[in-house]
Amino acid sequence: MCNGASFVNVLLVDDHELFRSGLKFLLADLVENISFFEAPSCAVAIELAAKSKFDIVLLDLHLPGVSGLDALALLRERIEEAIIVVVSAEEDRGVIHQIIEAGAAGYIPKASSHAIMMAALRLVLAGGVYLPAHTIAAKLPSQESSTENSHQTAIKNLTERQIATLRIAMQGKANKVIARELNISEATVKAHLSSVFRVLGVRNRTEAVFAAAKIGLYL
Incomplete structure (x- = not known):
């Protein structure tokens, strides 16, 4: 697990305050000790990263300012020690493939249930990777x-x-x-x-x- 212990700093990067609040509520029991930081944009996320160290970043692709794969690439460069997982509404396998290629450790659809979200993040924190079933069904x-x-x-x-x-x-x-x-x-x-x-x-x-x-x- 991150930091070798059950303490995790999570950065939520999403411009919808209600969704960020929902994620905090859903993930409160992810590990014994968890702290949440919030950013409505890529720019704010980078500002926060200059002050705090994050174990995992949950990133929505649709943000004001820098967004999409550009946002992912920028955060991958600026918060290089963190695990970045995209949490978005994309369903296109090609886009999800590009997300992994750009340095994400996984992709979780926003429509996922609480159980799937928790299982996915626990897998990622354990050193694994989570992708929706439909993205890995076809062989490369x-x-x-x-x-x-x-x-x-x-x-x-x-x-x-x-x-x-x-x-x-x-x-x-x-x-x-x-x-x-x-x-x-x-x-x-x-x-x-x-x-x-x-x-x-x-x-x-x-x-x-x-x-x-x-x-x-x-x-």
Whole structure:
């Protein structure tokens, strides 16, 4: 879990105050000790990040000012230690794929039930990735011959260091952050990820995330 303990700082980035209030109510029991911070825009979120450290950011894509994938990319750059999960109304698989590609650790539809929301965030905090079922039902081009069993078997062929690298990569964090957290070089991070992709039969970290979500993987 974040911080290695049951204390989590959550930043809610959504321009609808009522929705933010609802999220706080729904997620109050996510962990034993949880603190919520609120931002109605990307700009305010960055201001808050300069003063506080966040474990997880819940981001709506439709914001005033900088929004959409631009907002996600900016927050990924400025709040690089945090896990970012998009909570929005998008249903298009292509857009959700782009969200993961831009560095999100998961995507939760706004229409999700309380139970799904809690389960999704607990999975993310445990080092996993959550995606709606309809986004992972179809196989990716490089996975046409792959099966869930083959991915599960492949995981067993990874070293502890490769698994540790994959775990942080699944959170959407940049190679420099992975290197810092594992106290290794960026070149070593790239080597570990290349080995992971080869073992899993995927081409990049985005496909690795989808493969992990498909088998319900958390490491």
